[in-house]
Structure formats: C-alpha cells, structure tokens
Amino acid sequence: MEKIYFIGINGIGMSGLAKIMKIKGYDVAGADLSRNYVTEELESLGIKVFGEHLGENVVGSNLVVASSAIKSENPEIKKAKELGIKIIKRGELLSILMNKEKGIAVAGTHGKTTTSSMLGSLLLDIDPTIVVGGILPEIGSNSRCGKTDVFIAEADESDNSFLYLTPETSIITNIEADHLENHGCLENIKKSFVQFMEQTKGEILVCGDCPEALELAKGRKNIKTYSINNEKSDIIATDIRVENFKTKFKVIIDGEEFGEFELSIPGNHNIQNALPVIYLAKKFDISKERIAQKLLKFKGAKRRYDILHSDKIRIIDDYAHHPTEIKATIQGAKTIEKNKTIAIFQPHRYSRVNFLLNEFKGSFEGVDEVILMPVYSAGENNEFGVTLEKLKEKIGHKHCTIVEKNEEIAKIVASEKESATFLFMGAGNISSLAHTIAENIGRN
Known part of the structure; x- marks a missing residue:
C-alpha cells in the first residue's frame, strides 16, 4: 500500500484531501504543530497525526504533500528531499484527483x-x-x-x-x-x-x-x-x-x-x-x-455566520477578515439583527493589514461598537510596523476600542446588560474564543 504523508495535515484544505486519500485506500499520515477540530476526525479514520515536524516521520513514504505555508527549512521537507521522495503541493494533489x-x-x-x-x-x-x-x-x-x-x-x-x-x-x-x-x-x-x-x-x-x-x-x-x-x-x-x-x-x-x-x-x-x-x-x-x-x-459552512449562542446575547462566529468580507457580513447581519451589534475583530497577518490598510476605512459601518484584538500573525514577523492604533485610526469608527486579552473580551460580553449581538470576526484563532464564551454563557 502506498503511503502519503501530509505536512500541515490539520489545515482545512489539507485535511480534506487526506481523508479522501485514506478512503481511497492509501496509508495516510501527517504532522501539524497544533490540534484542532479536524484532528479527531482524521484519527478516527486511522490517520496518524504527529504533533511535531520530525524528519523521521516521512521515512517510508511514497509521496509527500506540503501545505503552501510550509517553509523549505521544515525538517520533514529536508528529509523527503534527502530520501528522494516526491514532494507536491496540496493544489497539485487536488488537480490529480479532479x-x-x-x-x-x-x-x-x-x-x-x-x-x-x-x-x-x-x-x-x-x-x-x-x-x-x-x-x-x-x-x-x-x-x-x-x-x-x-x-x-x-x-x-x-x-x-x-x-x-x-x-x-x-x-x-x-x-x-x-x-x-x-x-x-x-x-x-x-x-x-x-x-x-x-x-x-x-x-x-x-x-x-x-x-x-x-x-x-x-x-x-x-x-x-x-x-x-x-x-x-x-x-x-x-x-x-x-x-x-x-x-x-x-x-x-x-x-x-x-x-x-x-x-x-x-x-x-x-x-x-x-x-x-x-x-x-x-x-x-x-x-x-x-x-x-x-x-x-442550508445554514452555511462552519465559521460563516455561525450562530453559536442565541438568546438575549447572540454569539456569531464569522471568518470575515478582508474589508470587503467584513462589510458583507455586517450588511447581512443588519438585515436580521435588531439589537445592539458589537464587532470583535482579530486582524489576520501583518502583511494583509499593511497591504489593505486603506481599505479598512468605513468597513465596520453599521455596527454599534468595534473591539480590536491583537493581530493573528500566522507565523509572520511584523516587519511592516503595523499597529492596532494605526488600524483603529483608519477604521474611523467613533466607538472603537483596543482590547489585548481574551479574558477582557469575556468580561465585556458577560457584563452586557442589554440584548446584544457579538460578531466575532477573523481568520485566526478568534473562533476558539467565540466558542469558549458561547459555551460559558450556555452553562450559566
């Protein structure tokens, strides 16, 4: 049986292909530094998921599939090259199938x-x-x-x-x-x-x-x-x-x-x-x-206006992180959300904030408040001098605040006295925060 190894297997695109290859009869394994909601499904199918990128993991593989986020210095990439194992990108494997x-x-x-x-x-x-x-x-x-x-x-x-x-x-x-x-x-x-x-x-x-x-x-x-x-x-x-x-x-x-x-x-x-x-x-x-x-x-895919809790307080989890996506999500929200609406936004990547900074002007128009969280770096260094203060100024919303810690967000939601909708927006780990807060509200 041919063995296919996925570097970055917990990624939403990578995991989907890993599951298909397993169902097609291949021996599938992979590694990722963090576990998430797809990891358990992968393991339930008999796919071995390593929590560390080690060269020894790829030994015996016939093919290595690498996420585009994986750098050339990754030890599994290096080992695969040393052993002469073919390395392809996720998009190449998708094309072979499709x-x-x-x-x-x-x-x-x-x-x-x-x-x-x-x-x-x-x-x-x-x-x-x-x-x-x-x-x-x-x-x-x-x-x-x-x-x-x-x-x-x-x-x-x-x-x-x-x-x-x-x-x-x-x-x-x-x-x-x-x-x-x-x-x-x-x-x-x-x-x-x-x-x-x-x-x-x-x-x-x-x-x-x-x-x-x-x-x-x-x-x-x-x-x-x-x-x-x-x-x-x-x-x-x-x-x-x-x-x-x-x-x-x-x-x-x-x-x-x-x-x-x-x-x-x-x-x-x-x-x-x-x-x-x-x-x-x-x-x-x-x-x-x-x-x-x-x-x-049809209720949408996970993280696309995903309603996690709906009562006096509504918690919505949404993937929007580009200014156009933010505007579209808020436009949609205002057609159905009649209460006060607070957007909690986690910017995604320093490079993206830098390139699109001017596009953020007016992007949160329609919500009552905006709360800015620290940038989710996705492994990038802040070589662009991006600051939340600059982003806040560019957004230009009269009720925009910067909150650095998850605990403060939880307190803000818990202390809300009125009926309100909290829109958690971003492509990083803000989703986990939204789920945790929704679960806490449900328990209380």
Missing part, C-alpha cells in the same frame, strides 16, 4: 467556501465528491468521496494553486486585491484568473456584480453571468426581501422566471452565492422544489 472527473471549481477572492458548500449540499442527491474549505454540516466534514464522476472543489487563488486545475465548469464569485504578499498587485491576480478561465473546459459562471470579473469575461465563449443588480445578466435575482429572518428572492434564468427561493443565511452576498448554485442544480435535473427545500435548510 482533472480526470467532471470538475466544478469555485474560485474568487471571497465567497468560495459558502458557494462550494452550498453547491455540494444541493448536489448531494447525485453523490458527488466534495472538497471545500470549511465544515459542511450536511456531511459533518470538509470533504466526502462520492461514487459518481462529479467533483466539487474550492479553487484557491491565494497562492495560484488553482492554476493546476482544468475543471469542466467554473464559478468566479469576484476578483479583488488580496494575498498581495504573494501576488504583488491586482493586475497579477487578474492575469491568474484569465489563465484559470482559459483552463476551464466548459461553462464559466461569472458574478455580473463584480466589475473586474465582468471585464475579464468580455468576449469569451461559454460565459454565463449572474447578478442581483445587473438586469443584463443571464441569471438574475429579483424581488429581494427579508421576512421572519429569511431572505426571499425570485430567480430569472435566460429571461424566464424559474421560481422563488429562501435563504436562512443573511446578506445580499449570499443571494449572489446562491445564483450559480441554483443554475447548476437545475442543469443536473434537480427539481425546483428540491432546490428550494435544500437552500432553506
């Missing part, structure tokens, strides 16, 4: 996880393989190994690993400046998306509300656009309204009304996410009634 199937790749700066999870949920009836960047409640995991040739995957532009893919169909949710530590500038990101479009063998579904994506789609064959604002798009949402905490809208496809649908997750961005999903579900001959039923039941 490119021979009917691949549906979901790309974009924001919305990939929700859109791919929603698509996976709606197409479960046809038994697809799914690899997404979040935990999908319907399958209790970030991946599943299906019996058909339909393969749904999130396509990651952050390190250009999506350029390994040659999908049958692709969705592009938006294109924006992000991960500039890798790309340098927006123009380079656009060039990558052009290549991704050219590598798509069939239909490309492009968000018509994103000028950059729409610009790249002009003049190309096999393009379908979707929109909540552009009436010239092929797939349109109209009559949008919020009733009883549900977002309702009608869908028009190629000029004909297809039906009315409801979402349990808030925000116009989630209507946008739903449009290509509805279109593809229809193409797979899933009935309008079944689509409506599944959409209403």
Whole structure:
C-alpha cells in the first residue's frame, strides 16, 4: 500500500484531501504543530497525526504533500528531499484527483467556501465528491468521496494553486486585491484568473456584480453571468426581501422566471452565492422544489455566520477578515439583527493589514461598537510596523476600542446588560474564543 504523508495535515484544505486519500485506500499520515477540530476526525479514520515536524516521520513514504505555508527549512521537507521522495503541493494533489472527473471549481477572492458548500449540499442527491474549505454540516466534514464522476472543489487563488486545475465548469464569485504578499498587485491576480478561465473546459459562471470579473469575461465563449443588480445578466435575482429572518428572492434564468427561493443565511452576498448554485442544480435535473427545500435548510459552512449562542446575547462566529468580507457580513447581519451589534475583530497577518490598510476605512459601518484584538500573525514577523492604533485610526469608527486579552473580551460580553449581538470576526484563532464564551454563557 502506498503511503502519503501530509505536512500541515490539520489545515482545512489539507485535511480534506487526506481523508479522501485514506478512503481511497492509501496509508495516510501527517504532522501539524497544533490540534484542532479536524484532528479527531482524521484519527478516527486511522490517520496518524504527529504533533511535531520530525524528519523521521516521512521515512517510508511514497509521496509527500506540503501545505503552501510550509517553509523549505521544515525538517520533514529536508528529509523527503534527502530520501528522494516526491514532494507536491496540496493544489497539485487536488488537480490529480479532479482533472480526470467532471470538475466544478469555485474560485474568487471571497465567497468560495459558502458557494462550494452550498453547491455540494444541493448536489448531494447525485453523490458527488466534495472538497471545500470549511465544515459542511450536511456531511459533518470538509470533504466526502462520492461514487459518481462529479467533483466539487474550492479553487484557491491565494497562492495560484488553482492554476493546476482544468475543471469542466467554473464559478468566479469576484476578483479583488488580496494575498498581495504573494501576488504583488491586482493586475497579477487578474492575469491568474484569465489563465484559470482559459483552463476551464466548459461553462464559466461569472458574478455580473463584480466589475473586474465582468471585464475579464468580455468576449469569451461559454460565459454565463449572474447578478442581483445587473438586469443584463443571464441569471438574475429579483424581488429581494427579508421576512421572519429569511431572505426571499425570485430567480430569472435566460429571461424566464424559474421560481422563488429562501435563504436562512443573511446578506445580499449570499443571494449572489446562491445564483450559480441554483443554475447548476437545475442543469443536473434537480427539481425546483428540491432546490428550494435544500437552500432553506442550508445554514452555511462552519465559521460563516455561525450562530453559536442565541438568546438575549447572540454569539456569531464569522471568518470575515478582508474589508470587503467584513462589510458583507455586517450588511447581512443588519438585515436580521435588531439589537445592539458589537464587532470583535482579530486582524489576520501583518502583511494583509499593511497591504489593505486603506481599505479598512468605513468597513465596520453599521455596527454599534468595534473591539480590536491583537493581530493573528500566522507565523509572520511584523516587519511592516503595523499597529492596532494605526488600524483603529483608519477604521474611523467613533466607538472603537483596543482590547489585548481574551479574558477582557469575556468580561465585556458577560457584563452586557442589554440584548446584544457579538460578531466575532477573523481568520485566526478568534473562533476558539467565540466558542469558549458561547459555551460559558450556555452553562450559566
């Protein structure tokens, strides 16, 4: 039996592929410095997870898969090179699995996880393989190994690993400046998306509300656009309204009304996410009634407006960390949250805060208070001189405070006298804090 070793196995993308390879019959092991909520699932499948990166761990492996966050000086990388073991990136392994199937790749700066999870949920009836960047409640995991040739995957532009893919169909949710530590500038990101479009063998579904994506789609064959604002798009949402905490809208496809649908997750961005999903579900001959039923039941992927506690105090856990994502999450929240809303934000990476500093201006408009926590470094050094004071000034919210310690956050939540919603936002370990506080409230 071939042995595959994953360096950084607890990462949300890495763990999904590790599980699939184990189910396919490979001997799978890996290492990660920290345990998280996927570690136990990996171990329950018989996957050995080492808590330390040691060269001896890779001995006997036929293939090593390394997360893009792993540096060349990693002792397991060094040992694999010394032993002549082939080393590939996560995106390469995904392409090996996906490119021979009917691949549906979901790309974009924001919305990939929700859109791919929603698509996976709606197409479960046809038994697809799914690899997404979040935990999908319907399958209790970030991946599943299906019996058909339909393969749904999130396509990651952050390190250009999506350029390994040659999908049958692709969705592009938006294109924006992000991960500039890798790309340098927006123009380079656009060039990558052009290549991704050219590598798509069939239909490309492009968000018509994103000028950059729409610009790249002009003049190309096999393009379908979707929109909540552009009436010239092929797939349109109209009559949008919020009733009883549900977002309702009608869908028009190629000029004909297809039906009315409801979402349990808030925000116009989630209507946008739903449009290509509805279109593809229809193409797979899933009935309008079944689509409506599944959409209403869809509660989002883990850490995408994840309601951890709901009473007088509501605790929401959300992955938003880019200014555009923050604005979208707050816009969605304000459609359903009628109480005082406090955003607790953990900035992600010094490089990202530095590159996007000006974009944070006004990004928290709509919440009553903003609490800034220390930057989650993700292993970076602060070579940019980033400070929370600079970020606070740029955000420009009149009720913005800096809180350094988790214990202080817990006290702030516990001392709240009014009905209030606390939005815990960020891509780092702020999620653990949100869960701990929600659990404490539940016990008390």
